[in-house]
Amino acid sequence: MDYQFKDIEQKWQKFWAENQTFKAEDKSTKPKYYVMDMFPYPSGAGLHVGHPLGYIASDIFARYKRLKGFNVLHPMGYDSFGLPAEQYAIQTGQHPAITTEANIATYRRQLDQIGFSFDWSREVRTSSPDFYKWTQWIFMQLFNSWYNKDADKAESIEKLVSHFEQNGSAGINAVCDDDILSFTADEWKGMSNQAQQEELLKYRLTYLRESTVNWCPALGTVLANDEVKDGFSERGGYPVEQKKMMQWSMRITAYADRLLKGLDTIDWPEPLKEMQRNWIGKSVGASVRFKLENSSDFIEVFTTRADTIFGATFLVLAPEHELVPLLTTDAQKADIDAYVAQAKKKSELERMAEAKTVSGAFTGSYAINPVNGEKIPVWIADYVLAGYGTGAVMAVPSGDQRDYLFAKRFELPIIQIIDIQKIETEADPTKEGKYINSDFINGLNYKEATAAVIAKLEEIGAGKAKINFRMRDAIFGRQRYWGEPVPVYFKDGLPYLIDEKDLPLVLPEVDKYLPTEDGEPPLARAKGWNYKPHTPPVAPSKSPPAGETLAAEAGSNFSEDEKLPDYLTGAYRETADAYIYEQLRDFSRENRKNPTHAENILWQLLRGSQIGHKIRRQHAIDAYIGDFVSLQKGLVIELDGHHHKLNKEADDIRTGVLNHFGFTVIRFSNDEVLENPQKVASVIKQKLDEMPERDLSKLSDTFPKRAVQVSPTGGDLEGASDDVEYSYELSTMPGWAGSSWYWFRYMDAHNDKEFASREAIGYWKDVDLYIGGSEHATGHLLYSRFWNKFLKDLGLVIEEEPFKKLINQGMIQGRSNFVYRLMDDEGRPINTFVSHGLIKQYKTSPLHVDVNIVDNEVLNVNKFKQWRPEYADAEFILENGKYICGVEVEKMSKSKYNVVNPDDLIDRVGADTLRMYEMFLGPLEQSKPWNTNGIEGVFKFLRKFWRLFHDADWNFKVSDAEPTKAELKSLHKIIRKVEEDIERFSFNTSVSSFMIAVNELTDLKSNNRAILSDMVIILSPYAPHICEELWVLLGNKPGSLSHTPYPQFNPDYLVEDEFAYPVSINGKTKLNLNISLSLEGADVEAFVLGSADVQKYLEGKTPKKVIVVKGRIVNIVV
RNA sequence: GCCUAGGUGGUGGAACUGGUAGACACGCAGGACUUAAAAUCCUGUUCGCCUUAAAGCGAGUGCGGGUUCGAUUCCCGCCCUAGGUACCA
Incomplete structure (x- = not known):
């Protein structure tokens, strides 16, 4: 049979999938090799012919490494959170998860038919909760860490807290905000939990800060610097303005120096390293x-x-x-x-x-x-x-x-x-x-x-x-729906991590994917989406409450009031139900012991009955704790920290609840108190003076009591705790969150206990070869290095750098074709088209024409007439009987009719041809316009290769004779050449060498089994389908090709007896002379000068000098 | 402006550390097979000059210089292209 690529390719793709041929082993005695591609964003347009370029290269490399005896990890996944799916959702109401799912299916189909050797059992999707659970988990680790400059690494926040408790802020050398306080250990212990948390936020590696951000009103989101080009959004080109917002940030600046130094240790393209150096600045x-x-x-x-x-x-x-x-x-x-x-x-x-x-x-x-x-x-x-x-x-x-x-x-x-x-x-x-x-x-x-x-x-x-x-901290949030929810909720204006048990924090459903009317992110639309802590939020770092002792240690001014009333009696009992009170009691006590600076100042002016009214501190009312409360008058006085503005919604709910229970709420900011406490106190006094006295004896009747059954099995307890709800962070993580660690997930993709097990990380360590585009130079590739270093500081991963070697595949540009429509004298178009060579003689206007109906710049006139109804009776002014189109290199895009789809090419010439042709096009790292002209040459080569194994009637036929010297020479030349070329990623030259080898073997009329068998192995990384088929025809077990050993190169077969020395005179080559390679320099010189032909060129002159380079050249100077 | 990469036939590109420039492929031209087309195969193809032909001569890797027996490769100066980047102190 002739080369039936369609049948062969389908057959083997099915075989590989069914037999999991490329599944990487978790435990292996073989050395490991990890080859990874930058995973794609599954866009609706599917793959064009430029996308697979890098994947083909990495696949060849992965397959080659398997032949070389490595246990190869070659996975693929999808960076499936992102803007386009969300924009589409906004326009159509279609849930982004559905669009994404459909796009992934298209991608998978397209990838499968190119014959990649991916281990699909390890597929990851950043938008899957199984995956983003761990993105959120890493976020939590960042939140719980600070950067110790002395140790030059990240450390846990507990360590910082214990330092504060023992030594205060002295002796801390951290990467942190500018406005940190300095305090003694006692002052630290004297602070309220709120104040401590506020201070710690200035140290955490992920933190909230008011920052000037690139706000894009049209997209309703914040953009990173590298998503803005000249004041417009890179995607969509909408205007971008500067706006101040509270934003999550990542303290990547802590790693600036390590990110810079690390560049010297990794094998990356110089321009890319240079971009990172500039960025770090x-x-x-x-x-x-x-x-x-x-x-x-x-x-x-x-x-x-x-x-x-x-x-x-x-x-x-x-x-x-x-x-x-x-x-x-x-x-x-x-x-x-x-x-x-x-x-x-x-x-x-x-x-x-x-x-x-x-x-x-x-x-x-x-x-x-x-x-x-x-x-x-x-x-x-x-x-x-x-x-x-x-x-x-x-x-x-x-x-x-x-x-x-x-x-x-x-x-x-x-x-x-x-x-x-x-x-x-x-x-x-x-x-x-x-x-x-x-x-x-x-x-x-x-x-x-x-x-x-x-x-x-x-x-x-x-x-x-x-x-x-120059580098700034990276903003880590988008006011968008389709991203990872941030595992944080707010209490009193301060962020707290949710319990690890509650991961993943799943993206809630919303009615629309737009911001709310008052400008809040889409997640604000999620109904009832609030956090219910298992225990009231207390900083995890807090020492366990130690009753009176701690209070005494705290020293300070809180002695008289500290004696806690029996919580089941008295006024406290009146305003909170027993269960909630029990939950809140420790918490309010905690707060009382650790007031913020402002609370402390104000308390000194309000305590006892200084202003003529009895004021309580940190008093529980329903599910809330008021900062200061007058029960007689029903007034709650709240002090707001600077993070409070974030949480207007939560505050409104809180105020609503308090109003419901008959309390009036007034608020002051910390700043107001700090600036003029006397004034605040007098405002409070005035307010209380105005308010009517409440009848406290009736309070317990009006207060809606719940029937509380104290039951160890929960029941009502659960119901009761429903009321302790906190608002989640409403922004989602930026696009780069999931991609900043995904290579670890491939190592252990189904682990539900850890982001990847220690064993898996210990074995796979890092990515040996990473292939992708240079457009991620200062985004993904910088953030990935940052997270990798951070995870290393925590002792969770082994290597300092994630990607040992990185290759940027060049961009494949589009190559547009044009036809030239004739215009009449008034400049109106006529339905006549002028061939490109003649356009100077006419008045024409260029129009894009579909590149798929143009072959070698010659327009297929009939197809053109069918292309559009208005061209059905078009006329043409031809040159030499042909219509020649104009050419221009542009971006590949639908509107320019220059998109070449891999599906069409695979249908025409097959995946093996496509793979080899994409490699043949030129050096991998070079950008180049796509040009389908020439794909025939590669297709012919594969047919020629197929024919080596077949007789004139297409019957499979190989000979078992001893290989000849010439055959062995061809074979071993290609064995060495392909090895060298693959190791230096010069895939285009090895395709040429394959052609040379097959041309040589064809000329030798070779169909030798031993030779062809090795040829099949060498070619299989490039053209795996045809090779699998021939491998089986040669009598091998189906599927064994992928792990068979690469042939051993033997230099003996290349040894020559003679060499045709080029003889040049004054550096100009004149002739070639066959001279035995056993002759040394002087003998060669004598032989050359003795040659009659050489003497003819010398024209009787005596050579001044003769240079002989053995096996290379002879040069005569006259 | 600065940084990085690059500039080779009609086209994509090859030439590993200085050693026969243009491999391999496309395209083009001519030819074979065929009623014809497709497919396949063969020959030629850097440019210019000369020749019936064989052969020969000259130029040639962006431009100008240099080092060298010999330079696409190394050095100096300049031009151009692509990517990045910028009142970064």
Whole structure:
């Protein structure tokens, strides 16, 4: 039979699936090899011909490694959370899970028919609760960790708490927020739980912070920096604006240095490493404090050129700098205000566009240069960015071009500080030469000067060496539906982790996938979606309550009130039912012992009956604990921490419940209390004075009592606890959450106890080869490295880096074809089309034409007429009887009719041809336009290969004779070549070599079993279907090919007796001479010079010199 | 501007550490088979000059220089293309 690719391919795809041929073994004596692809987002459009490029390469590699005796893990999955499914859901109401499921089915079908050797038993989907359970779990570990700079690793938050308990904040060197408090151990213990939690949040590796975010109103979500291009969303191109929002962030900056250092240890493409280095943006320099002339305040600047400090003739602040109002003198106020207002109005784009114009304003104030006491003016200008460094620079016009232009524009002094500096027309940033005009560093070179200046600054306390990073913490949240819910709920405005037992926190159903009317994320639409803790939320790190002892230790002012009333009697009993009270009692006691700073201050003014009303602290009412409560008047006074604004909805519910029970609620912010506690106290007093007295004796009647049965088996207890509900975090995780750790899940994809077992991680360790696109350079690939390092710090994984070797496959661009429609004199189109070579003679307009009806730029005119009804009677102006189309390289997209679908090609020439052709196209890493021209060549090659095994009538026929020397030479050449090529990922050249080998064997009329058998093994990674078929025809067991050993290369077969030496004269090759390889240099020279042909070329001249490179070349110099 | 990669026939591309530039394939041209087409096979194909032909001569890896017996490969300067990035102090 002729080569029947369709039957063969279907047969073997079925066989592999049924026999799980490619299932990786969990335990193996073989060495491991982990080959992974960047898993796809299953989009609705399905695969185009560019997508499989990387998958084919990794599949060839995986199959090759199996032949080489490795236990290969080669998995595939889907990055199935994401925006497109959600956009589609918004438009159609279709649940994203359904769309995603359907798209995955399409992807799977398309992948299967290319014949990949994936271990599908390990498939992962980031949107599956089994998977995102562990994404949430890792989030929880991040929440429970802080970064210890001294140990240079992440540690558990318990460790930090125990340090605080023993030593206070002293001796902690952490990566954390700027506004951390400093406190003693006693002060720490004296804080309320609320205050402690607030403080700890400043250390956690995932934390809440008000940050300026890229808000896209059209998409209703926040975008990462790399999703915004020039002020517009990358997806959809909607405008993006800056907005302040409370957001979850990941403290990736803690790992900046390790992320940078790690790059030197991994085998990744240089451009990609460079992008990461830029993104991290480490600059080594110094921070310097410039004292203000008439104030104790100072301006801190960051500089990478501390050595130039004697050339600093002014300071420049960003217009947004916080000291600007303070610095501005009355005389300059109008100028400064105008400039700041103007700068504010300018968008990022305008600022960039005006980069060349110099503008600024003088504040009127002066600062003192710490090294020489010079008085220098302080200016503001928008070339200084608030977001980088300290938002202030010391301007050295002689060395920095921007400072130079600024100095020229505003006539500020420019001081030459290096002897060889040329500063007549522009700044000269040289580091060569010796310093002048620079006091104690005069005569020093750059290195010495930098060290000397920093030493001096440190000595006088005016600065120190500092390293600055450009990288910012990564925002970790989207106001979107189709993502992982964050395993957090809010209590009193502070975030708490849900219990690990409650994972996965499953994405709830909503009626619409849009934000709510008041701008809350879609998850706010989920009915009754609230958290019910198993125990009241207490910080996990808290020491167990130790009754009076702890209270005594806490010292402080809480002695008299501390004696707890019997909880079953008295007023407490009146306002909370017994069960809930029991639940809340410990918690409210806890709070009382650990008030926030503001609570503490206010309590000192309210306690007892100082204001004429009896006030209770942390009093339980129904399921809530009021901060301060007057039972007589029915007033609840609440103090809000700064996280409170997050939780307006929860607060409203709370207020509603309290109102229901006859309480009025008034709120103050912590800031109000801290600023003016007396005023707050007097407002409270006034309010209480106005309110009528309540009849407390009737309170127990009006209070709706539940029938409480204290039962160990639950029952009503469950029902009762339903009321203790807290609002979940409503944003979801960003797209990169699941992809930041998925390679571990493949190692142990069905584990429901751990994200992956220790044994699995211990065996597979890391990814040996990772193939994917470079578009993830600063997103996925940076975050993955971050999470990997974090998990390593926790001792959960082994390697510091996740991906040992990484290859970027090039982008496959589209190649569009055009036809040229003729226009009449008025520019109206006529139904006549002009061939590309003739368009200069006519007035035409180009139109995209479907590339599938064009073959080698020749339009199939009949198919074109059928393509669109309006072209049915189109006419053509041809050249040489053909219609030639124009060509342009563009992105592959439906609207440009240049999408080539792998399904069509597989139907036409088969998967094996497609696989080999995609490799044959060129180097894997190079971007190139797709061009189907030429696929025939590969198809012909496979037919030719098939024919080697068959006689003229297509009967299978091989000979069992001893292989000839020529056959062995062809075989061993290709054995070595393919080995070398695969190891250096040069797949295109090995396809060429296969063609050469098959051409040679065809010429030799070889059908030798031993030779062909090895050929089948070598070719099988590239064209697995045809090889499996031939393998069985050769008499082997079906399916055994994939794990059969790769043939051993034997150099003996390539040894030659003779070599055709190219003989060149003065470097120009003139002829070839066959010379025995047993001859050494001098003999070769004698042989060459003895040759009559050579003498002819020498024309009687005597050679000056003869160079002989054995086995390579002979060159004669005359 | 800066960083990184790259620039080779009509096209995709090959040439491992300096050693016969253009492998392999497409396309194109000519031919064989066929009533014809498809398929298949054969020959030629870097450019220019010369020749009936065989052969020969010259140029040639973005441009200009250099090192070398010999450079697509190494060095210097420049031009162009792609990707990244930016008032980053």
